[in-house]
Amino acid sequence: GAVVSQHPSRVICKSGTSVKIECRSLDFQATTMFWYRQFPKQSLMLMATSNEGSKATYEQGVEKDKFLINHASLTLSTLTVTSAHPEDSSFYICSARDQGIRTEQYFGPGTRLTVT
Amino acid sequence: GIQVEQSPPDLILQEGANSTLRCNFSDSVNNLQWFHQNPWGQLINLFYIPSGTKQNGRLSATTVATERYSLLYISSSQTTDSGVYFCAVGYFGNEKLTFGTGTRLTIIP
Numbered sequence: 001g002a003v004v005s006q007h008p009s010r011v012i013c014k015s016g017t018s019v020k021i022e023c024r025s026l027d028f029q030a031t032t033m034f035w036y037r038q039f040p041k042q043s044l045m046l047m048a049t050s051n052e053g054s055k056a057t058y059e060q061g062v063e064k065d066k067f068l069i070n071h072a073s074l075t076l077s078t079l080t081v082t083s084a085h086p087e088d089s090s091f092y093i094c095s096a097r098d099q100g101i102r103t104e105q106y107f108g109p110g111t112r113l114t115v116t
Numbered sequence: 117g118i119q120v121e122q123s124p125p126d127l128i129l130q131e132g133a134n135s136t137l138r139c140n141f142s143d144s145v146n147n148l149q150w151f152h153q154n155p156w157g158q159l160i161n162l163f164y165i166p167s168g169t170k171q172n173g174r175l176s177a178t179t180v181a182t183e184r185y186s187l188l189y190i191s192s193s194q195t196t197d198s199g200v201y202f203c204a205v206g207y208f209g210n211e212k213l214t215f216g217t218g219t220r221l222t223i224i225p
Binding site for chain 2: 002032043045046049095104107109110
């Protein structure tokens, strides 16, 4: 149980284009999902918290107009990197928290984005 | 904000050795998780352990919440244990997880 998927697993795009990453909870409902970013040999940094049916909450320093987050259902959240630049190249990971009392988060396999 | 520090940053061991990884955090927490990040980047949930002790095979973990630290024990290490181990904590009233700096474990055959 508690499986989270991400799609695509890796994507290469040209500078100036937009890329959408999907995060799905496969066997549970997630009222809250989270998006993280990880640079090589570094830890995970939280970008935003995504709540079903409401606007996402972004961490300080994260541009909300650049990283668009939509959480339209209890099993799906999407992250769109708009007008991507080479400095946006990174490993993006989502996580989801079950609706229950337990605060444990489950993580997707990540999406490696390369902007050329 | 909350500070989460892990030690040691790097650890190289022979196969079969035991190891202890430490996670120190700066405030009271209601969530503490240990993860193993494999070479492909996937975070594997090892333990959800905001307090107490748990064991799962060769791995065990202990969190002493009052003293704000957690320990991850790996016994009889195997090469497949190599990778980066993260602890992450969450505060009461806040769903967010703050990740530690990680420990990179390398097991040599």
